[in-house]
Amino acid sequence: MKKILIITYYWPPAGGPGVQRWLKxxxxxxxxxxxxxxxxxxxxxxxxxxxTLAKDINPQVKIIKNSxxxxxxxxxxxxxxxxxxxxxHFEKKENQSFMSKLSVFIRGNxxxxxxxKFWIKPxxxxxxxxxxxxxxxxxxxxxxxxxxxxxxxxxxxxxxxLNWIADFRDPWTQISYHKELKLTAWxxxxxxxxxxxxxxxxxxxxxxxxxDGENFKKIGAKRVEVITNGFEEVKIDTQKxxxxxxxxxxxGLEMLRNxxxxxxxxxxxxxxxxxxxxxxxxxxxxxxxxxxxxxxLNLGLNDNLKVHGYVSHQESLNSINKANILVxxxxxxxxxxxxxxxxxxxxxxxxxxxxxxxxDNADVQRILEKTNSGYYFNHQETENIKxxxxxxxxxxxxDPNYKFETDQSEVIKFNRRNLTEKLSQIISK
Numbered sequence: 001m002k003k004i005l006i007i008t009y010y011w012p013p014a015g016g017p018g019v020q021r022w023l024k025x026x027x028x029x030x031x032x033x034x035x036x037x038x039x040x041x042x043x044x045x046x047x048x049x050x051x052t053l054a055k056d057i058n059p060q061v062k063i064i065k066n067s068x069x070x071x072x073x074x075x076x077x078x079x080x081x082x083x084x085x086x087x088x089h090f091e092k093k094e095n096q097s098f099m100s101k102l103s104v105f106i107r108g109n110x111x112x113x114x115x116x117k118f119w120i121k122p123x124x125x126x127x128x129x130x131x132x133x134x135x136x137x138x139x140x141x142x143x144x145x146x147x148x149x150x151x152x153x154x155x156x157x158x159x160x161x162l163n164w165i166a167d168f169r170d171p172w173t174q175i176s177y178h179k180e181l182k183l184t185a186w187x188x189x190x191x192x193x194x195x196x197x198x199x200x201x202x203x204x205x206x207x208x209x210x211x212d213g214e215n216f217k218k219i220g221a222k223r224v225e226v227i228t229n230g231f232e233e234v235k236i237d238t239q240k241x242x243x244x245x246x247x248x249x250x251x252g253l254e255m256l257r258n259x260x261x262x263x264x265x266x267x268x269x270x271x272x273x274x275x276x277x278x279x280x281x282x283x284x285x286x287x288x289x290x291x292x293x294x295x296x297l298n299l300g301l302n303d304n305l306k307v308h309g310y311v312s313h314q315e316s317l318n319s320i321n322k323a324n325i326l327v328x329x330x331x332x333x334x335x336x337x338x339x340x341x342x343x344x345x346x347x348x349x350x351x352x353x354x355x356x357x358x359x360d361n362a363d364v365q366r367i368l369e370k371t372n373s374g375y376y377f378n379h380q381e382t383e384n385i386k387x388x389x390x391x392x393x394x395x396x397x398x399d400p401n402y403k404f405e406t407d408q409s410e411v412i413k414f415n416r417r418n419l420t421e422k423l424s425q426i427i428s429k
Contacts, residue, residue, distance in 0.1 A: 001035040003134055004427070007123070007151050008142040009116060011040040012057060015050030015310070017251070017342035021169055021208075021229055022142050023056055024416040025423060030060045032424035037061075037136065039127060041068035041119060052312045066126050068119040071111070101182070108181025112190050113172065116147040124154035131159065138163040138427060141202075146172050149198045156201055165427070166202040169229075171212055174219075174335065196220050204426070209363045211338025225426050228367075230414040231345040238321040242400045244281040245393055247355075248323035250316050251343050252287040258295060259329040259357040261379050265386035267299035269393075276393060280304045285311050285319050321350050324396055325389065330358030332379040337362035345414050348373045353392055353404045355385065371410040 006026060010018040026036040036058070042065040057063075111117055131139070139162060141152035149166050156164045172195045183191070196219060199205060205221040207213035213226040240246075247266075270277035282296070284307045296305055311319070320326055326347045330336050337359045344364060347354050354374025356364050365376035377385050395402045412418065 001033055003037060003136045004034045005037045005039060005131065005136045005139040006142065007039045007139060007148050009041060009044065009145050009148060011038065012053040013049045013051045014046040015048040018169065019053060020342055023053060025420050026061050027056055027058045028417045028420035029424065030058060032421055034424060035060060037064060037134065039064045041066065043067055045070045048310055050313055052314055064130065066123060071115050105182040108183045108187060112187060113146040113194060114144065116145040120147055120150045120154065123151045127155055128158055140165045140167055142167045142169060144170055150194065153198055153201060164202045165204045165206060166198050167206040168212065169208055174215055209338040209340045211363050227419055227423055228340055228414060229342040229345055230416045230419045231349040232416050240324060240400045241322060245279045245396050246281050246283055246323045247325045247327060248283040248319055249327040250285045250320050253292055254289045255291045257329045257331055258292045259379065260295060261382040261385055262327065262357060263296050263299045263301065264382045265389060266301055268386055269389060270300065281306055283319065284308060285316050317346065320347060323352050325392055326352050326354045328354055328356040328364065330362065332359065334359055340364055348411050348414065351404055351406050355388060372407045373411065
């Protein structure tokens, strides 16, 4: 077997979508002739945990750990509510306190590219020896955090013949919240310079969306391939709830992705239709931001709202299988059209209709239309959203177990094993 080294911050027991991509790739890579070695921090600061994901670690995967120092404990003491250090979680500008603004400024200007930067030099020193001892020819860096890519950049400079694949689960400077970091001109240039180095010096850049792939080419990537995220067999033979019409959202939802048009459509429906008001259950599995929750309550949906909080991945799968409509939402701006949330693929695998909201001409829309897995709306289409919900509600009234037909020949292309086979072919080129 050929050896391949994956450098990643997120790994079980980390929960959430960041861990899924390479956990699943490494699960199937041995089937295609690759022995994965995975380099992870020994003492990471994971925002959420999901110990059930450990069952998906292939026993053929060799785990290598090295200690990391992160400034999160200090940051959280200064401002426990602000999550700017840990990714794209930002309060609306009008709601930001002085401490919130300060922590965002520090995050963008002092921790470049992110607060895991202190792991870069120790990792380069550690992995230089490890790669040579193990005879590893190919490495993969998975970001964010984009500090992982700077580890790859450092190793490439030391070992020029190394085959380095930079996998961008999300973009770097082009991600929608990058402009929220309150960057100085100096910091902005440094982010751009480091990103350009990664793009031009890696042998291959992997993108998770079609739009991201095109953008990476524009900023200098020599070779780009698109491998989206995907799903495993998540379909469960589940009877629908005969008592409630379940509209379900799985995962975290913050204010910047708040689909007000959906809550407005539901508000109109419960006021126009007393039966719908009694039957509707609006479920959230994951973290629901307080301001998003308040916007739902303000529209009179308090009796229909059920916030379940963070649950295990398996519980999440159970919930989306039981849903009558699955909700997917994205930022209301053009820069977000290349974002394909990982949950989309598990949603697709359930064969339940997806109601997606985001910017026009987005990659999510392209996938939904190709697979016939649901319908896509922009953030202003309240009336069309209302019609879509009412259509499926009436079908549910007629038969609580009605089937929504997707194009399975297209959906199956996003199966994790099929995607890993595609990855193995790309690596071997």
